[in-house]
Amino acid sequence: MTQESAYPWREEGATPFISIRNITKRFGNFTAVDDISLDIYKGELFGLLGGSGCGKTTLLRMLAGFESPTSGSIIIDGADMTQVPPYERPVNMMFQSYALFPHMSVEKNIAYGLKRDGVARDEVKERVADMLAMVELSDFGKRKPRQLSGGQRQRVALARALVKRPKVLLLDEPLAALDKRLREQTQFELMNIQDRTGVTFVVVTHDQEEAMTLSTRIAVMDAGRFMQIGEPAEIYENPATKYIANFIGSANLLPVTIGGKSNAVYEVLHEPSQTGFTVSSDKALKSGEEFTLALRPEKILIDKSPLTDYENQITGIVREIAYLGKLSTYRVETPLGITLEVTAPNQVRPKGTGHRIEWDDEVYLGWNADSAILLKD
């Protein structure tokens, strides 16, 4: 067996498994999906992320064949699927509601599609048993869906979708019905199962943390278009726009004007306060050009003593603190006329000592030139 790259999208000329080409979907004169193109590679767990109504389900339904595109084409594993009906596509879809048959046992729910396709009895039995083992429900085959927990029902739905051995599994908000704790646990199970089967997953979610946890890559969608496509860390560390910087995590934003440059570090000026900062960028930026400096709250160090080791340092007054247990978020009023959000891990257990940062404390903030980025839009 040849070793396939774990990151085919990073490689020049790698062959995509799913190719979405200039797909548009209109309902009447409303455009739900607006001329988008995307390549997804074999074995990916690809995340489609965006707010409600941005076109995620519509795109998934076009991949499944339940909806036909107004224009554009969809190629899966080298074959043009645009006009192929759902049941002839090597694709299966797992619905948000799971849609399990309530009167059938878990086994029968999983076996249903195979029986309908006329698969021989012994083979059905074997494949159902394999699937139950895969989702760790071997002891639950005789139960009815209502005798299972939400997480177990989710796994039955997954087993039922995978038993037909699709090349692509489409999952529409697969964990939305689970509570937060169970959802986090199930995310890892989902990743595990995807890894063991090697099936290409396309997962729709509106939850950015879930998309970050699960996905090999993410497409951030808004109003029927892709705003950015990339690996989770790439999108987080290098958001293309202010919108994405705030949609994925949060960011402090301040308007700056480009000044001088030495090596790959620019001097920038925040004009309203006449404060200068340094920012690393490998782009060629012109002096006098206006940008937005974006700085993540966790990339700023906060301390009650003066900081010396940082390329950018300012002072401020703590105006609000949100204590979140493992970390705290501080809102710090600064001489920039802007309140900066700063998060810091609560590493030391404060025993009421003087080290702890309190409301109205004067603090020192520091960050390095490569901790901030410059955004145009």
Ligand SMILES: Nc1ncnc2c1ncn2[C@@H]1O[C@H](COP(=O)(O)OP(=O)(O)O)[C@@H](O)[C@H]1O
């Ligand atoms: N069959 C349809 N007829 C008319 N409008 C639709 C239809 N399906 C979806 N839409 C509209 O298209 C937009 C995108 O919907 P959808 O893909 O379900 O969004 P998402 O899954 O991202 O929440 C929404 O504004 C929705 O109302």
Ligand SMILES: [Mg+2]
């Ligand atoms: Mg939807």
